Amino acid sequence: MPFGRRDFGLANSSITGGMSTDVQEFDDKYQLDLELPGFKKEDIQAELKDGYLTINAKHEENKDEKDEKGKFIRRERYSGQCQRSFYVGDAITQEDIKANFENGVLKVEVPKKEAKPRVEEKKLIAIEG
Template sequence: MLMPSIFGNDFMDDFFVFPQERKTTPTAKANLMQTDVKETETGYEVVIDLPGYSKENVNAELKDGYLIISATTSTNDEEKSEDGKYIRKERYSGSCQRSFYVGEDITHEDIKAKFENGTLKLDIPKKEAQPKVEQKKTIAIE
């Protein structure tokens, strides 16, 4: 008897769910770039899980006060029988991206990043927002 899966990983998914639909399931979204943000005395520690990604395919950039983390991957699994006929041939290519607002005062030199064993760790310092100095503008009266 077939039972529904309570963990979102039913073996029948391979037969009845198209790959485009599989990517949009809640379970797939929950497993993509799981992030932990911890506040420390001097700043924030951000840890992002990126299993299956290599360091060369992970990019971090700072733009308009937003820290943007993106990653791309592609795989090509091929299995052939002895006579050269395909038994299975699968290809996957994908990317993911997340962004975090870190403030306008943070520069790319301030952020320290380290990628190890499929985990990206970022150290972002706290900076006090500099109050904008209001310039007094006088109007000339004739």
């Protein structure tokens, strides 16, 4: 069941610095609000594979300050990455999912779709004789 009550569809999480997520259920969709402060749109990737929606965010930053002789006064580096995966179901396609990034929050809308029951195919065996 997509976004089950027990774990809200969380498949795995390797978080090293954030990505708090709120999941809201509406009549026709689920909405995920993922907090990604300090990230830019180009730092974020969303992928749908085998019914799992995976959000990846990676950011690297270097701040170098030198004095007038070229010696470092301060040198800071920041590197952060986080990832979350949610089971959204096999009936969902890439085109169904809408995403918008604004003010450090990634909003993702996933429509509710009923899983299509698999139709058993009859495969006839040729009988020789």
